[in-house]
Amino acid sequence: MKCTRIGLCCYSTASASTSHFNQRILHLKNASGATKLNDALQLFDEMLLRQPPPNITQFTQLISVIVKMKHYSTALSLFRQMRLMGIPSDPYTMTISINCHCRLNQVTYGFALLATIFKQGHPPSLATYTTLIHGLVLADRVFEAVELFKKLLRDKLCDPDQFTYGTVINGLCKVGHTSKALELLTFMESGSCKPCVQHYSTVIDSLCKDRMVDDALELFTHMTEKGVLANVITYSSLVQGLCNFGRETEAAKMLIDMEEVGVSPSVVTFNILVNSFCKQGSVKEAELAVQAMVRRGLHPNIITYNALIDGYCLRGEIEEAENVIDRVMEQDIVPNIITYNSLINGYCKKKRIDEARHLFQEIQDEGLIPDVITYNTMLKGLFESGNPAAARELFNKMQAKGLTPDICTYRILLHGMCKNSQCSDALALFRSPESKELVEDVGLYNILIDGYSKCGKHDLAMDLFDELHVKGLKPNVRTYTVMISVLCQQGLFGKAKDLLRKMEEKNGCLPDSVTYNVIVQQFLKQKAFQEAEILLEEMISRGFTTDSTTFEMLLNQIPSTRQDSPTQTIIQKLINIK
DNA sequence: ATAGGGTTAG
Numbered sequence: 001m002k003c004t005r006i007g008l009c010c011y012s013t014a015s016a017s018t019s020h021f022n023q024r025i026l027h028l029k030n031a032s033g034a035t036k037l038n039d040a041l042q043l044f045d046e047m048l049l050r051q052p053p054p055n056i057t058q059f060t061q062l063i064s065v066i067v068k069m070k071h072y073s074t075a076l077s078l079f080r081q082m083r084l085m086g087i088p089s090d091p092y093t094m095t096i097s098i099n100c101h102c103r104l105n106q107v108t109y110g111f112a113l114l115a116t117i118f119k120q121g122h123p124p125s126l127a128t129y130t131t132l133i134h135g136l137v138l139a140d141r142v143f144e145a146v147e148l149f150k151k152l153l154r155d156k157l158c159d160p161d162q163f164t165y166g167t168v169i170n171g172l173c174k175v176g177h178t179s180k181a182l183e184l185l186t187f188m189e190s191g192s193c194k195p196c197v198q199h200y201s202t203v204i205d206s207l208c209k210d211r212m213v214d215d216a217l218e219l220f221t222h223m224t225e226k227g228v229l230a231n232v233i234t235y236s237s238l239v240q241g242l243c244n245f246g247r248e249t250e251a252a253k254m255l256i257d258m259e260e261v262g263v264s265p266s267v268v269t270f271n272i273l274v275n276s277f278c279k280q281g282s283v284k285e286a287e288l289a290v291q292a293m294v295r296r297g298l299h300p301n302i303i304t305y306n307a308l309i310d311g312y313c314l315r316g317e318i319e320e321a322e323n324v325i326d327r328v329m330e331q332d333i334v335p336n337i338i339t340y341n342s343l344i345n346g347y348c349k350k351k352r353i354d355e356a357r358h359l360f361q362e363i364q365d366e367g368l369i370p371d372v373i374t375y376n377t378m379l380k381g382l383f384e385s386g387n388p389a390a391a392r393e394l395f396n397k398m399q400a401k402g403l404t405p406d407i408c409t410y411r412i413l414l415h416g417m418c419k420n421s422q423c424s425d426a427l428a429l430f431r432s433p434e435s436k437e438l439v440e441d442v443g444l445y446n447i448l449i450d451g452y453s454k455c456g457k458h459d460l461a462m463d464l465f466d467e468l469h470v471k472g473l474k475p476n477v478r479t480y481t482v483m484i485s486v487l488c489q490q491g492l493f494g495k496a497k498d499l500l501r502k503m504e505e506k507n508g509c510l511p512d513s514v515t516y517n518v519i520v521q522q523f524l525k526q527k528a529f530q531e532a533e534i535l536l537e538e539m540i541s542r543g544f545t546t547d548s549t550t551f552e553m554l555l556n557q558i559p560s561t562r563q564d565s566p567t568q569t570i571i572q573k574l575i576n577i578k
Numbered sequence: 579a580t581a582g583g584g585t586t587a588g
Binding site for chain 2 (some may be wrong): 055056057058059060061063064067090091092093094095096098099125126127128129130131132133134137161162163164165166167168169170173196197198199200201202203204205206231232233234235236237238239240266267268269270271272273274275278301302303304305306307310336338339342
């Protein structure tokens with residue numbers, strides 16, 4: 001096609017190629033597969049070289065395809081190439097560029113482009129503003145996002161639409177300002193841009209995550225009354241919220257409810273239930289839920305099976321877990337690192353450390369990369385099998401492989417070292433510069449205080465308790481329990497009792513069942529029966545009960561007490577509870 | 579004709 005003059009020939013060619021490009025763009029929009037990106041880039045090159053250049057809208061459409069595939073830097077480089085070829089940007093391409101920069105964590109650059117839009121003499125559109133608001137949300141600058149949103153309203157720059165509201169509501173939920181999100185939802189209801197199921201679902205989900213399941217259920221009823229139909233995601237969020245609170249029965253009922261109104265539960269919905277049953281140890285119920293999903297024509301996926309495997313492993317039923325692996329393999333589902341983490345954990349719990357080590361090696365030979373959780377599991381197993389040296393070696397190895405230990409790694413290490421009479425090594429690790437970032441953790445102090453007290457170094461334990469306050473960390477119920485135990489072991493019973501009162505009255509930290517058992521046992525050992533009885537009455541009235549050790553110590557008192565003595569009365573009360 | 583957001587599982 002050699003058209004040297006502007007004429008009919010060239011015009012018709014351009015028009016033919018326009019529809020040709022349109023077709024290919026349309027095709028790409030619906031395509032999926034490995035060659036999609038390359039095909040798009042190839043088409044872009046052809047379009048860029050075409051004389052006369054194709055319509056800007058075609059470029060916009062094509063680059064949008066690339067953006068949807070999340071190739072933001074590539075999209076930006078294509079805009080750069082267009083500029084070099086003399087194709088000017090317009091408010092549409094600018095908005096896409098802003099979006100790309102925002103996704104690449106360069107919201108500041110996005111605002112620079114906003115200035116360019118102004119300079120070009122265009123008033124920015126709602127889409128541009130919404131993109132920037134979203135950019136601020138992505139950058140965790142939700143306060144500024146809300147300010148910009150308010151500015152739109154105040155200065156009447158644009159009327160927000162469902163996109164804008166959706167972005168702001170999501171941002172508010174993301175930073176935990178669910179009540180503000182709820183206010184905005186109410187504000188929408190009073191205006192002309194009514195909230196839809198997605199807006200409600202976002203807030204419902206956030207309420208569930210804030211542990212306010214009943215508020216979530218209330219909002220769910222409210223949206224239904226407003227005539228907005230819940231979808232599978234709304235229901236799944238609620239199922240999840242209920243399960244997190246141990247309300248599995250209501251969750252299962254929710255599943256029935258949704259089917260009655262014609263919303264089909266998805267694999268995700270069922271997985272939430274399956275997982276929840278497994279976590280609370282009822283793998284049997286979980287298996288029934290899996291059967292129910294299969295009956296509905298849904299296919300369990302690796303997440304379903306991982307839940308079952310983990311459930312069996314937690315119960316120590318390794319054989320059952322291995323059977324699930326076989327079911328996975330039969331269906332050509334590929335196990336992932338999470339599958340193996342559960343299994344390794346199962347072997348470790350059963351003290352079958354050699355099998356754990358073997359599996360750990362085997363998955364690496366297969367090309368799977370262990371994550372921090374794999375290493376944490378192995379470390380715990382090695383310590384518990386009495387091999388701190390191997391644990392230490394593995395800890396070095398994980399760092400050499402570029403994995404950053406997390407707070408759990410340090411807890412496992414410190415606890416393991418203390419248990420294996422390496423308290424001073426534990427403290428050295430705790431003080432080492434590489435763990436500096438993570439040591440602002442009460443849990444680590446609890447472990448060290450406990451460790452030092454158990455090896456008789458009470459002074460050091462007390463020093464650590466003081467240090468915790470200096471660092472501004474708040475002791476929790478475990479810290480107090482350990483400290484109470486330390487004080488008792490030193491014979492400072494008065495101080496122990498004071499601390500028990502102080503934790504609650506001054507620091508708002510309620511003693512739990514362990515706290516009471518620890519202190520009661522100490523008093524019983526000292527034959528301070530009256531003190532023990534007062535505390536036993538208190539713990540019973542608070543709904544706690546004795547553990548087996550405490551109960552046994554009490555029973556041992558029976559021969560030396562009268563029938564109507566306080567001790568026997570308490571024992572009778574405890575029997576009634578149990 | 580072309581741009582922007584949103585909720586569910588290990």
